[in-house]
Amino acid sequence: MPFRLLVVDDEEAIGFALKRYFERQGLEVDVTQDVDEARALVAARDYAVVMADLRLRGTCGHEGLDLIDHVRGRSPQAHCILLSAYTSEELEQAARARGARLLLRKPIGLPELWRHVQELL
Amino acid sequence: LSHERSAAQAALGAAILDHVLSGIVALSHDGSVSYVNRPAAELLGRGPEECPRLHASQLFGAGAAAEILPQASASPAERRLALDLSRKDGGTLHAGVSVIQPPAGAIDDVGVLVLFRDLDEQRGAEDELRRAEGQAALGRMVAGLSHEIRNPLAAIQGLANVLMAECPEEDPRFEPARRIGELVARMDRLLAACVEAGTPGPAHLETVPAPVLVERALEALPPRWREDGPQVTESAGDLRVLADAAQVVQCLRALVENACEAAGSAAGVRVAVARSAGTRGDRHVHIEVRDAGPGVPPPLLRRIFEPFYSTKPDHLGLGLAVAQALALRNRALLEACSRPGHTVFTLSLPAARRA
Numbered sequence: 001m002p003f004r005l006l007v008v009d010d011e012e013a014i015g016f017a018l019k020r021y022f023e024r025q026g027l028e029v030d031v032t033q034d035v036d037e038a039r040a041l042v043a044a045r046d047y048a049v050v051m052a053d054l055r056l057r058g059t060c061g062h063e064g065l066d067l068i069d070h071v072r073g074r075s076p077q078a079h080c081i082l083l084s085a086y087t088s089e090e091l092e093q094a095a096r097a098r099g100a101r102l103l104l105r106k107p108i109g110l111p112e113l114w115r116h117v118q119e120l121l
Numbered sequence: 122l123s124h125e126r127s128a129a130q131a132a133l134g135a136a137i138l139d140h141v142l143s144g145i146v147a148l149s150h151d152g153s154v155s156y157v158n159r160p161a162a163e164l165l166g167r168g169p170e171e172c173p174r175l176h177a178s179q180l181f182g183a184g185a186a187a188e189i190l191p192q193a194s195a196s197p198a199e200r201r202l203a204l205d206l207s208r209k210d211g212g213t214l215h216a217g218v219s220v221i222q223p224p225a226g227a228i229d230d231v232g233v234l235v236l237f238r239d240l241d242e243q244r245g246a247e248d249e250l251r252r253a254e255g256q257a258a259l260g261r262m263v264a265g266l267s268h269e270i271r272n273p274l275a276a277i278q279g280l281a282n283v284l285m286a287e288c289p290e291e292d293p294r295f296e297p298a299r300r301i302g303e304l305v306a307r308m309d310r311l312l313a314a315c316v317e318a319g320t321p322g323p324a325h326l327e328t329v330p331a332p333v334l335v336e337r338a339l340e341a342l343p344p345r346w347r348e349d350g351p352q353v354t355e356s357a358g359d360l361r362v363l364a365d366a367a368q369v370v371q372c373l374r375a376l377v378e379n380a381c382e383a384a385g386s387a388a389g390v391r392v393a394v395a396r397s398a399g400t401r402g403d404r405h406v407h408i409e410v411r412d413a414g415p416g417v418p419p420p421l422l423r424r425i426f427e428p429f430y431s432t433k434p435d436h437l438g439l440g441l442a443v444a445q446a447l448a449l450r451n452r453a454l455l456e457a458c459s460r461p462g463h464t465v466f467t468l469s470l471p472a473a474r475r476a
Contacts, residue, residue: 011272011273011275011276013273013276013277013279013280014272014275014276014279016280017276017279017280017282017283018279020283021279021282021283021286024283024286024287083275085267085268085269085271085272085275086264086267086268086271105271106271106272106274106275107271107274107275107277107278107279107305107306107309108275108278109278109282109302110278110279110282110283110286111282
């Protein structure tokens with residue numbers, strides 16, 4: 001059975017590109033732009049990897065971190081990767097403390113992102 | 122006991138007066154100096170012990186003394202003046218002066234109290250504050266903008282990667298997709314440089330010898346500038362500054378690289394470390410980076426720290442803007458002056474208090 005990947009990003013084109021690219025690598029990919037829908041998907045399905053943007057509502061918030069908490073509670077086997085257009089040492093520490101395996105800075109090449117996913121699987 | 126207590130109180134009072142920011146001078150009724158605090162002596166370029174024998178006209182200069190000393194008929198009052206006071210070395214101190222004339226007999230043998238501050242230093246500090254505020258606002262804007270641009274950039278990068286993954290390399294669509302990826306990487310590097318210029322991290326200040334900072338900056342130069350290396354012409358090892366070492370090294374490195382590029386060679390570049398020769402004596406340590414390049418004409422010199430401003434072809438024009446941002450973070454002043462045949466950048470760092 002193929003690994004299942006959930007992509008959560010409010011930039012629609014990013015979701016489109018990630019789905020198309022990772023399906024080509026043999027993964028089953030769900031995409032959503034909405035945090036609440038992401039929570040429902042995590043509750044309903046087992047994901048090997050959840051890949052989420054840090055800011056999901058176009059605000060200065062860190063909804064991606066909250067989503068990780070939800071994933072850790074519902075689906076502890078899932079690896080979480082956070083993507084953000086901005087990173088810092090403090091943010092990286094916060095992401096790790098919440099249980100994220102990686103915090104990667106956008107833009108990132110998809111072959112590189114795929115290498116990170118393969119290492120986790 | 123009461124004698125000891127009053128002696129202790131007098132010592133405390135003297136210590137406080139020597140550490141306030143203003144110069145304070147007490148003049149007797151005949152216009153002779155009866156007291157100066159340490160800042161007053163320093164501002165006027167004198168030793169504290171030599172002042173009490175002087176007349177006000179010798180201490181401040183005749184013109185300033187005439188303004189300060191009250192007319193015989195004047196009633197007790199406080200006056201505020203902007204005066205040019207004479208320094209012992211022949212220089213002039215542009216001072217904001219308060220002249221306080223206490224009621225007769227209110228303070229033993231004190232006719233006039235004179236309080237003054239260096240206006241240039243005060244204006245410099247105000248300019249610096251305005252510049253820091255402007256820089257911080259620009260930094261926030263750049264950081265916000267870069268965040269907004271990086272999201273669509275990530276999408277463009279992803280879509281280019283999808284195209285490349287779906288086309289064999291010989292497909293005519295493969296090469297355009299690869300080039301799109303390259304351009305995205307270039308824009309991302311540009312954004313990273315802008316963010317760095319606008320928002321360097323907070324400075325973690327520590328006491329560090331200034332010559333060590335210079336040494337580390339020179340070691341960090343690219344190899345092409347290290348061979349005929351810039352010369353350190355003057356370097357007093359005991360000059361310690363309060364600085365974030367990594368940030369100041371980065372700032373100095375940018376200054377030295379700029380000097381090498383301006384002159385086309387590292388051979389004529391000179392770096393010197395010296396204590397402040399300014400009116401406030403030992404408060405700052407200057408690090409000077411001098412090149413023997415063609416010099417920068419005044420209209421261009423005024424814009425030299427602006428981001429994206431460069432007189433050199435193929436330069437982004439961020440090196441000196443980053444250096445200025447780092448200087449501001451470290452409460453240092455970075456200034457440039459230029460004549461045909463040379464340009465000097467001076468980084469003035471706060472001196473560390475001696476242990």
